[in-house]
Amino acid sequence: MSNGYRERRPDPDTLLERIQRENRGKLTVFLGAAAGVGKTYTMLEAAHQRLQEGFDVAIGWVETHGRQETERLVEGLPRIPACLIEYRGKRLPEMDIDAILERRPELVLVDELAHTNIPGSRHVRRFQDVEELLKAGINVYTTLNIQHIESLNDIVAQITGVVVRETVPDHILEEADSVQLIDIPPEELIKRLKEGKVYVPAQAEQAIRKFFRPGNINALRELSLRFTANRVDKEMSEYMREHSIEGPWPAAGRVMVCVSASPFSAQLVRAARRLAGGLQAELIAVHIEAPARRFPIGDKERDRVIRNMRLAEDLGAKTLTISGENLVQEIIEVARAQNVSSIVVGKPHHSRLWELWHGSLVDKLIRNSGGINVYVIQGVAEQDQDAGIRTMPKDEKINWSQYVGGLSMAALITIFCLLFENNMGLVNIALLYQLPVTMSAFWWGRWPSYFTALCGLAAFDFLFVPPTLTFTVADIRYLWSFITFMIVAFVIGGRTDLLRTEAASARQREKSTRALYEFSREIAAVIDLKLISQKLVKQAADTVGRSFVVMLPDQSGKLSIWAEHYLEATKKNTRLPRDPSETAVASWAFEHGQAAGRSTDTLPSAKYLYIPLKTTENIVGVLGVRVKEKKMLPEEKRLIDAWAGLAAIAVERVRLAEQAREAALLLESDRLRTALFNSISHELRTPLASIVGSVSTLLEAEDVYTQAARHELLENIQEGAARMERVVSNLLDTARLESGMMQLKIDWCDIEDIIGTSLQRLRETTQRYILDVKVAPDIPLLKADCVLLEQVMINLIDNAMKYSSRGSEILIRAEPKGGTVIVSVSDNGVGIPEEDLTKVFDKFYRIQQPRHVSGTGLGLSICKGIIEAHGGVIWVERRPNGGTTVSFQIPTEEKAGLPERLANK
Structure with missing residues (x-):
């Protein structure tokens, strides 16, 4: 495939997005520069047209604000009643989203997309209600003013001087199927305001003075036109890409914005969103979290960071939060790892003295950015908004025992120094006072260590610096020593506390990672x-x-x-x-x-x-x-x-x-059913055909055959009936074993009698073989089910005869061994291959050999189930000179090893 073809083919992401949106409802947004331009009026007109075309149209929520023209258009359109929500002792109306989902009209009208719902509603914001309706496949018409678009919020505030609190994320409009711009000249809008067609007269007069000034309206109109033009340009680009139309495509890049607790960080996020939109690039928001020194859970700065990161997510940004001490280094590393082409940072508001002491982050970032563009944005501090959902402040109480501990260590050092003052200089004494400072920081944190440092300095000045027992200093040079002492103490205490905090954070991360790993390992085989x-x-x-x-x-x-x-x-x-x-x-x-x-x-x-x-x-x-x-x-x-x-x-x-597992059981069941039908079709039809043929012969030509011939036909009938009886018995025994319904009838059994009874039942077929039966004279009686053990012996002897040639020898042995009885049946047949010794007790297993052997392959499987039900074991061995020996072992003790569910009461 050529590179040219790959460049011309449609973008897979665009095609996938289009496929995913086929099952969603269509969203149409009527966008205006300000209130009063006619968005709701135009939406209602379009709804009437759809109604005339045969569409099922319903009003979910419309605000007429008392305008007669708008109220007349509402008439004739089906309206879904609002629901009443209890709030502060009042029942207030709100759009009933459940009723809309139950009614499921083809098209629903939802006015004022940026509206904040009454507390107690399903969603906080109305655009979330619209998203749920779209996912349900319902088409939506809605209205919105340009000042409610999140990425334009700060620009609108600069133009009008009014900070809009209710905003809609940009992705809502980006995912809209149609955006219709509703625009009228500023003079006509102001005229409508004065006529009371937008607000009541008192509100209209105030709005004209503060918001609806001609300059403001023109600026908002320009914003609306630019926004709509950008959308049209994006739709054109998508069309060209979908239809493989060649054109100058911009190279994709990534814009990264640095989010902090700065009061104007939200403006950076919006500016970065506009920059990324203009560059058609992906937006990444990164927060570098320094070791927790100034951000206790729930405080004001932490809450601001959370709001800014949420804002970035609402604007479609990918958010990252990482920990690091060197902000510039971490920003550059993240930018290079994410293949960022542009970084957006805020212009610092620090004093020149502060930058000389700490250095300028922007200057360092520009010097180390390499080929990455750095955009520095000037911002104005925003008023903290009531986010509605905030972190609860962490309730931290002062632990006075930590301060007492620091004071006690300082007192011990003081006593030690007083005892050995003659052998120690002032320098050594001052160094000893650093020890409790370091230990306090390591055990309890920075503030107990600072308190310990002050106590140690006071004790050092009062007891050791001349003149002693006063806080005055005779030599001014000691003041520099005090300053140095405090600087060293504060640095040691602060850095030790920082290391302690970082270690605790690392332990928490390690604990979380280990817990996830251990859980995944524990459940791997569960x-x-x-x-x-x-x-x-x-x-x-x-x-x-x-x-x-x-x-x-x-x-x-x-x-x-x-x-x-x-x-x-x-x-x-x-x-x-x-x-x-x-x-x-x-x-x-x-x-x-x-x-x-x-x-x-x-x-x-x-x-x-x-x-x-x-x-x-x-x-x-x-x-x-x-x-x-x-x-x-x-x-x-x-x-x-x-x-x-x-x-x-x-x-x-x-x-x-x-x-x-269900599929395997189904497959096994299907295989079992197939094998069962195959076995029954052969093992029942063959003896049945023999019986029917013999009976027909006797009935039709009774006088033709001699007494010996008739006797032979009757023997065929008897042999076929016995064969059918064994097949049916094996099938029934298999069913009882599989269902767990087999119950043992325990009684005293003589294994010699069981062997004799089995041979008697098989006397017609055993006459063709040489039987060698040896039962030990001292063999004990068994506590077992005699009938089932007889069935085992019949199956083993019958199986030995099937795989042995006529006239061959069959050996039957029974002997006691260590509290058990071992019974074996040996033949001189073809034998069992070594690799099949473990398969002979499987259902429907048959040894592959040239001559046909009758049977269903259930005999040995039934024997295994019966012997194991008695608490015994059964196995098969190859004979050295050919043939096979099948043996089973049953304990002689009463109910020894017997499963409780099978024991007879």
């Missing part, structure tokens, strides 16, 4: 789903430090709890309540394949976070995690996702093993 679930929740709870539950569907598809593990310290408060609301959230996550519950935007009022256990093809269950906070840390979320992924693989493996 196919018990209950046991796997119990191991999962226990190890996951111990590793993450949260309570876990595993919920799997039953035969009807209803979720139920298979395993649960709760932390002992909080067991009373974390136990999963058996209430319908929690079950409903878990069921929603299972049905839709999306995380729901606590710490998500879907049904966040739940007590648990429910993560679907996804495999490549389906969803096999739900993992529930008890989350006290409204937001969890990114690294904790990744760890829980890892457990969920491992659990999904384990559950899928068990189910595949069950399917494979």
Whole structure:
């Protein structure tokens, strides 16, 4: 295949995306530069046209804002009633998504895509409702203003001076099938405002002064036109690629934005998203997490980092969080590893003095970037938004015993120095005071070590620096010693605490990795789903430090709890309540394949976070995690996702093993049925034909045959009937053994009588062979089922005669041995090949030989089942001079080795 052909063929990703969207509903967005341009009016007009064309159209939610023209267009369109949600003592209307899904119209109208739902709704935002409707295959018409697009949020704030809180991720519009721009001149829009067609008069007057100024409207119109033009350009590029139209294609690259706790980091993410869109490049958001010195769980900066990373994900970025001390080095290494072409960083707001002391991160980044472009973005600090879902602050209490411990060590050093002051200089005494500082930092952290350093310095000045017993200093040079002492103490304490923190973080990561590895190794050979679930929740709870539950569907598809593990310290408060609301959230996550519950935007009022256990093809269950906070840390979320992924693989493996086992049983059953039919068709038809032929001959020509001939015909009938009886008996015995219904009737048995009875039943056929029977005179009686042992002897003798030529010798031996009786039957037949010695007791096994041997191949299999039911063993051996010996051994003690279910009461 030539390179030219590969370049002209359609993009596989584009084709795959198009195939996946065939089952989704079509989304049409009516986009406007501002409120009042006529988006809802145009949407309703388009809906009437679809209704006239025969489409099933329904209104899911429309805001008329009291406009008469809009209300007239609502008339004539079917409307799905809103649901009422209880909030702060009031019942407020909201779009009823369940009613829409039940009604399933071809097209539903959903106004105001950026709307925030009333707390208690299924989803936090209305665009999430629209996504669910699209996944259900329902087409949606919706409206949106340009200022609500997430990547343009900061630009709109700069233009209008108003920060828009309700925004929609860019990928919603990128995945839309159609975006229709609704635009009117600024003068007409202001006229409509003054006429009260957009807001009530009081609101309209205020809006004209603050937001709807002609300059603002023109700027927003330009944004709308540019956004629409970019979309048209993208659609044109996709069309050219799908139809193999040659053109100048831009080289794909990657844009990386550095996310931090900076107040304007969100603006960097949006700027990087616009840059990546212009370059048609992939966006990567990276957060370099320094050792935890300033980021306790739940504090303001950590919450800001979480919001910024979530914003990057909403804008379609791939997010990475790594740990490292050297920020510049880590950024460059990640950029090179991810093949990044451009890096976006923020312009620092530090003072010149700070940069002289610490160095400029931007300058270092530019110097070390090599061939990577570096974009420095000027930002303005944003006001912290109420994210609605925030991390609960960590409740850290001061441990005064640590400070007492530091003070005690300083006191011990002081006593030691006082005792040996004459033999030590001031320099050595000062060095000794560094010891408790280092130990405090190593054991308890930086603040106890700083306190210890202050105590040590005070003791050193008061007791050892002249003049003693005062805090005054006679020699000014000691002040430099004090400053040096404190600097060294602070550096040692800070670095020791840092190493301690890094070691703890490394131990936690190692613990998590080891737990995942041990769990995957433990369940590698386990196919018990209950046991796997119990191991999962226990190890996951111990590793993450949260309570876990595993919920799997039953035969009807209803979720139920298979395993649960709760932390002992909080067991009373974390136990999963058996209430319908929690079950409903878990069921929603299972049905839709999306995380729901606590710490998500879907049904966040739940007590648990429910993560679907996804495999490549389906969803096999739900993992529930008890989350006290409204937001969890990114690294904790990744760890829980890892457990969920491992659990999904384990559950899928068990189910595949069950399917494979069922398939093997089905195959074995089919093979057994085929062999059974083949055996019956031959082993029953042959003696039956002999019986029918002999009877017919006797009936039709009774006077023709002599007495001897008639006797021979009757013997044929008797032999055929006996043969059929053995076949049917073997089949029935096999069925009883397979079903476990065989019950032993235990009684005293004489093995010599059993052998004699067996030979008597086979007397017609044994006359053709030489029988050599030897039974030891001192052989004891057996506690066994005499009838079944007789069946074993008949099968063994009959099997020996089948594979021996007429007139050959058959040996039967019985002798006691060590509390058991050993019985053997030997023939002089063709023998059994060495490689087949282990197969002779399999059902339907037949030795391959030239002459035909009758039988179903069930005799030895039945013998094995009966002997093992008596607690004995059976085996086969090759005779040195040819032939085969089949032996079995049964204990003589009463019920010795006998399975309890088979013993007779």
